[in-house]
Amino acid sequence: MNRRVLFATAELTPLARVGGLAEAAGGLVRSLQAQSVPITVVMPDYTGLELTEERSIDLEVPAWAGPMRARRGAINDLADVILIDRPGIARPHPYVEPSTGNGWPDNDWRFMCFSVGVAALAELLKPDVLHLNDWHSAAALGFLATPPPTVLTIHTLGYQGMCDAEWLNRIPHRPWHFAWYDGCNPLLGAIRSADKIIAVSPNYATEIIEPEGGMGLHDDLKRRQDDLVGIRNGIDTSIWNPLTDPSLELNYGPGDIEVGKRQARQALCAEFGAELENDVILGVVSRLVDQKGVDFMTGLAPFLAGMKAKLILLGSGQSELVESVEEMAANHPDRVSVVTDRYDEPLAHRIFAGSDLFLMPSRFEPCGLAQMQAMAYGTSPVVTPVGGLVDTVTDADKHRSTGTGFVAETNDFAGFVDAVHRGLRTTRVAARRRLIQQRAMEIDWSWEAPAKRHIEVYEKAIQSSSKR
Ligand code: GLC
Numbered sequence: 001m002n003r004r005v006l007f008a009t010a011e012l013t014p015l016a017r018v019g020g021l022a023e024a025a026g027g028l029v030r031s032l033q034a035q036s037v038p039i040t041v042v043m044p045d046y047t048g049l050e051l052t053e054e055r056s057i058d059l060e061v062p063a064w065a066g067p068m069r070a071r072r073g074a075i076n077d078l079a080d081v082i083l084i085d086r087p088g089i090a091r092p093h094p095y096v097e098p099s100t101g102n103g104w105p106d107n108d109w110r111f112m113c114f115s116v117g118v119a120a121l122a123e124l125l126k127p128d129v130l131h132l133n134d135w136h137s138a139a140a141l142g143f144l145a146t147p148p149p150t151v152l153t154i155h156t157l158g159y160q161g162m163c164d165a166e167w168l169n170r171i172p173h174r175p176w177h178f179a180w181y182d183g184c185n186p187l188l189g190a191i192r193s194a195d196k197i198i199a200v201s202p203n204y205a206t207e208i209i210e211p212e213g214g215m216g217l218h219d220d221l222k223r224r225q226d227d228l229v230g231i232r233n234g235i236d237t238s239i240w241n242p243l244t245d246p247s248l249e250l251n252y253g254p255g256d257i258e259v260g261k262r263q264a265r266q267a268l269c270a271e272f273g274a275e276l277e278n279d280v281i282l283g284v285v286s287r288l289v290d291q292k293g294v295d296f297m298t299g300l301a302p303f304l305a306g307m308k309a310k311l312i313l314l315g316s317g318q319s320e321l322v323e324s325v326e327e328m329a330a331n332h333p334d335r336v337s338v339v340t341d342r343y344d345e346p347l348a349h350r351i352f353a354g355s356d357l358f359l360m361p362s363r364f365e366p367c368g369l370a371q372m373q374a375m376a377y378g379t380s381p382v383v384t385p386v387g388g389l390v391d392t393v394t395d396a397d398k399h400r401s402t403g404t405g406f407v408a409e410t411n412d413f414a415g416f417v418d419a420v421h422r423g424l425r426t427t428r429v430a431a432r433r434r435l436i437q438q439r440a441m442e443i444d445w446s447w448e449a450p451a452k453r454h455i456e457v458y459e460k461a462i463q464s465s466s467k468r
Pocket of ligand 1: 019020024155177200233252365366367368369
């Protein structure tokens with residue numbers, strides 16, 4: 001039987017996109033919809049998106065959160081979307097003031113309002129399962145006397161929505177779940193209240209119950225261990241597919257990888273002035289935030305000439321990190337090219353296709369999508385041994401017959417440089433390189449299997465909630 005799911009997220013491709021949350025939410029929702037799960041997406045109304053067959057629902061909410069209404073309709077290929085509309089929620093960027101990169105000062109209030117809206121909708125629609133994603137909607141569980149069966153997905157523990165203890169006075173149900181030191185922690189509240197918890201990769205599920213990976217919440221997560229499961233994300237293979245990708249001059253698959261990649265590489269070298277025959281192209285497509293190990297990327301710059309490598313980076317984010325990569329490009333003009341002023345989707349595709357190696361030195365990485373996108377294009381990722389990177393990339397030196405990339409032995413700069421060197425060495429041996437690339441391309445990175453596992457977790461949440 002197909003369960004009715006109310007799916008709350010602060011981002012969803014292409015309606016509102018900041019990072020991986022948008023991609024993951026978008027991919028999962030579409031896959032569930034394709035598997036006939038009746039799923040309703042609820043998102044904040046940031047920009048007044050146009051819905052078809054729109055109808056408006058007034059929501060009953062506490063005075064501080066109102067007046068609030070829900071706009072319900074369809075958009076793009078999504079059959080049922082609800083946008084929570086309340087003056088003050090809409091902004092040109094979901095989280096930050098675009099000119100400074102600083103968070104909006106009233107984000108606590110904005111996302112508490114969103115959570116109140118999600119709770120009011122859950123009361124109204126009585127879904128079989130309420131699926132919350134990250135901290136933005138997590139407080140909904142404090143506004144529901146008897147929540148429906150609930151699943152919380154942790155896309156990252158890096159943001160918990162920590163806010164002033166005053167908020168605890170406004171949370172009517174089980175406020176103690178949200179109490180954390182001298183403040184209110186929405187994500188923790190949901191960790192303590194949800195029936196089931198999903199981490200976005202199996203390895204992340206094991207990391208977050210330990211002090212090093214739990215970002216302060218490991219004890220609570222450990223207590224919930226029996227209800228915690230890791231399911232790796234998928235990627236949207238209708239978009240990330242070199243066989244059909246319109247941003248490539250020549251489409252290719254695992255069978256004609258050599259021709260396809262040569263062409264993509266040639267185009268990228270011409271675009272960024274690399275030497276076609278001698279240089280190895282190291283690609284990066286990343287948000288420039290602390291988590292992504294930007295200092296490891298800039299740390300490589302002095303070695304690039306000796307490595308005969310060229311680094312091509314597309315990324316935007318925190319201003320000091322943007323400055324640091326721009327400085328690297330200014331200091332090493334022949335070895336480094338960076339594009340930081342825009343997120344250029346077609347360029348991202350060209351970098352995934354045209355690079356020899358894809359660098360992803362994350363300090364922590366709950367799942368990570370870019371490494372899978374790189375592999376889908378036959379580009380070997382070089383990664384740190386953290387989170388979902390470990391679940392998705394198999395080291396080609398340690399595992400000769402199954403390797404798909406290069407995994408650093410240690411999560412530090414020396415380990416990463418070593419992995420880059422190993423990658424470079426292999427890349428220069430055509431026959432071995434091709435095998436590794438082909439293997440990575442042949443893996444099914446789609447959402448189909450992960451979405452099926454979500455359906456199983458929904459069933460388990462329903463069972464658990466009946467024993468509450
Ligand atoms: C967050 C995580 C990333 C994950 C994404 C989608 O952005 O940092 O690792 O892939 O969420 O779940």
